[in-house]
Amino acid sequence: MTDFEYSVYQALLLIPKGRVVTYALVASMIGREGSQRAVGNALHKNPDPDRYPCYKVVSGEGKLAEHFALGIEEQRRRLEDDGIRVVDYRVDLGQYLWHGEGNGTDN
DNA sequence: AAAGTGACGGCCG
DNA sequence: CCGGCCGCCACTT
Numbered sequence: 510m511t512d513f514e515y516s517v518y519q520a521l522l523l524i525p526k527g528r529v530v531t532y533a534l535v536a537s538m539i540g541r542e543g544s545q546r547a548v549g550n551a552l553h554k555n556p557d558p559d560r561y562p563c564y565k566v567v568s569g570e571g572k573l574a575e576h577f578a579l580g581i582e583e584q585r586r587r588l589e590d591d592g593i594r595v596v597d598y599r600v601d602l603g604q605y606l607w608h609g610e611g612n613g614t615d616n
Numbered sequence: 617a618a619a620g621t622g623a624c625g626g627c628c629g
Numbered sequence: 630c631c632g633g634c635c636g637c638c639a640c641t642t
Contacts, residue, residue, distance in 0.1 A: 547639040
């Protein structure tokens, strides 16, 4: 995989349980603000969805990825499993969006 | 090297 | 709110 893709997967590991991020946010997290489209491509090539929690990545509107490898239903399941309320395939970004190095102790 | 592709996002009708 | 258009970026051909 490319260095870019690698950094994207690593960024996923930093997301605290019960929190989500947007494609654009992942891009800025790895110092590639503006490359949210490329982030989407990287996630599409995710070598292992169980290892890299790509299900925690939602669109800028909080909507779930229609093309999630394991199926949108599975993504919703995993999110709710983390305690994230999913309504109509959408999450409340104002409540679950994670920004930065927070400790995420609130889980 | 140029053109095509897509898990995005902002704007407009 | 939804669909269409366009600009954007990294990757592939």
